[in-house]
Amino acid sequence: MRDAGRAPEVDFDVLAHRTLAANDAAWAGLRDCPVAWTPHHGGHWVISGYEAVAEAFRDWETFSSARTDPAVSSITISGARLPLLVPEELDPPEWHPVRRVLAALLSPQAAERLRPRARHWARVGIDRIIGSGRGELVGDLIFPVPAAVTLEWLGFPEADWPVFSHAFHDAAAYPHDTPEYRAAAAAGAAVLGRVTEEVAARVAEPRDDGLTAIACAEVDGTPIAREMAEALVFMTIGGGVDTTSALASAAVLHLHRHPDDRARLLAEPDLWDPATEEFLRVYPPARTHARTVTRDVEFGGCPMRAGDRVLLSEVAAGRDPEAFPDADRFVIDRFPNRHLAFGAGIHRCPGSHLARIVFRELMGELLERIPDYRIVEPEVVEYPNWSMIGGWAALPVAFTPGPRLGP
Numbered sequence: 001m002r003d004a005g006r007a008p009e010v011d012f013d014v015l016a017h018r019t020l021a022a023n024d025a026a027w028a029g030l031r032d033c034p035v036a037w038t039p040h041h042g043g044h045w046v047i048s049g050y051e052a053v054a055e056a057f058r059d060w061e062t063f064s065s066a067r068t069d070p071a072v073s074s075i076t077i078s079g080a081r082l083p084l085l086v087p088e089e090l091d092p093p094e095w096h097p098v099r100r101v102l103a104a105l106l107s108p109q110a111a112e113r114l115r116p117r118a119r120h121w122a123r124v125g126i127d128r129i130i131g132s133g134r135g136e137l138v139g140d141l142i143f144p145v146p147a148a149v150t151l152e153w154l155g156f157p158e159a160d161w162p163v164f165s166h167a168f169h170d171a172a173a174y175p176h177d178t179p180e181y182r183a184a185a186a187a188g189a190a191v192l193g194r195v196t197e198e199v200a201a202r203v204a205e206p207r208d209d210g211l212t213a214i215a216c217a218e219v220d221g222t223p224i225a226r227e228m229a230e231a232l233v234f235m236t237i238g239g240g241v242d243t244t245s246a247l248a249s250a251a252v253l254h255l256h257r258h259p260d261d262r263a264r265l266l267a268e269p270d271l272w273d274p275a276t277e278e279f280l281r282v283y284p285p286a287r288t289h290a291r292t293v294t295r296d297v298e299f300g301g302c303p304m305r306a307g308d309r310v311l312l313s314e315v316a317a318g319r320d321p322e323a324f325p326d327a328d329r330f331v332i333d334r335f336p337n338r339h340l341a342f343g344a345g346i347h348r349c350p351g352s353h354l355a356r357i358v359f360r361e362l363m364g365e366l367l368e369r370i371p372d373y374r375i376v377e378p379e380v381v382e383y384p385n386w387s388m389i390g391g392w393a394a395l396p397v398a399f400t401p402g403p404r405l406g407p
């Protein structure tokens with residue numbers, strides 16, 4: 001670290017650390033420096049201390065998530081060209097009415113009503129592999145279950161589910177120079193096309209599903225704009241499909257590597273609530289989000305200027321020893337646990353209730369029916385980089401076969 005014009009300056013490239021271990025180590029290297037400037041990616045601030053990350057998330061007036069370039073994502077630091085994420089890339093006042101639509105649809109009560117569907121799809125996933133004693137947990141279970149719950153609730157036909165979920169999952173799981181990634185990008189365009197068709201169909205003929213609730217929503221007393229509804233559906237699919245899978249993949253591998261934690265969860269199911277929060281703190285699926293500074297301001301002792309880009313780190317905040325005693329250790333019954341894995345402030349994740357329910361049902365079904373699963377370590381595949389979304393793309397597994405439960 002050295003003092004410079006934009007002091008303090010660090011040599012930190014968030015995209016350079018390709019594995020979980022390397023990415024965690026890079027963030028640990030910033031621990032003495034909760035707010036710093038890095039010259040990488042055009043130069044940007046890096047906020048990694050818990051209090052500073054929470055404050056920046058909450059201060060949307062200073063740290064805006066609105067787009068400044070219509071083609072380029074504002075919430076990643078890499079300059080990715082992504083469709084507009086609604087409501088994430090809106091600031092108030094535009095943000096309010098659109099967020100209200102989702103807040104009602106994903107309330108704790110509404111999410112609880114989806115628990116039986118989460119349980120059902122988790123059973124189907126386990127049934128797929130339980131007779132054989134072998135499987136690949138990401139492809140067979142972890143990845144299809146959150147997708148099925150979200151896409152069934154929205155009202156997309158089952159034929160769309162694998163295409164949609166692969167589009168989001170493969171975009172996160174494959175390096176950008178691979179054919180799989182290019183296929184995922186093409187599939188993303190196809191998802192947008194299907195979203196457009198289904199939103200139009202629900203406006204013409206409403207049904208009892210999430211798509212209708214969004215397509216026919218009112219915003220400030222007038223029908224929601226068609227492109228706003230489409231963007232909201234697209235973001236809900238993205239939020240619902242990949243992040244919960246990433247969390248479950250981390251938890252499955254953790255419980256393989258830490259048999260004591262697995263034994264405790266099997267013996268004391270009440271531990272699932274604190275354990276879920278601890279998985280979120282230690283393995284946050286959304287590891288960073290970017291913002292743009294709207295005014296000249298001194299923040300964390302640093303001189304920020306209007307237009308500066310800022311990277312907020314959910315993962316580094318979760319490992320801040322000032323906020324969490326024994327921060328580098330996974331403590332299954334940690335309490336309190338005020339992690340920032342769902343963000344904070346106005347954009348805090350509205351899908352958090354559903355995410356916790358789907359995670360709990362998926363993991364509960366796995367541990368109950370395949371308690372002795374062993375991950376085949378040499379065949380494990382990590383996501384290609386942990387800069388924004390982190391998880392595992394393949395978790396081959398062996399276990400004692402058991403009976404299928406059937407429909």
Ligand code: HEM
Nearest residue numbers: 087088239240243244247286289341342343347349351355
């Ligand atoms: C473990 C699972 C999940 C994690 C870790 C997660 C994480 C996050 C985080 C950190 C944010 C804040 C982003 C920011 O401030 O820029 C966010 C926002 C959002 N999430 Fe999630 N999410 C999860 C699951 C879901 C699910 C299941 C859905 C929907 C079905 C969802 C939909 C959204 C939406 C729409 C936003 C934008 C909210 C706004 O801008 O007001 N997420 N999520």
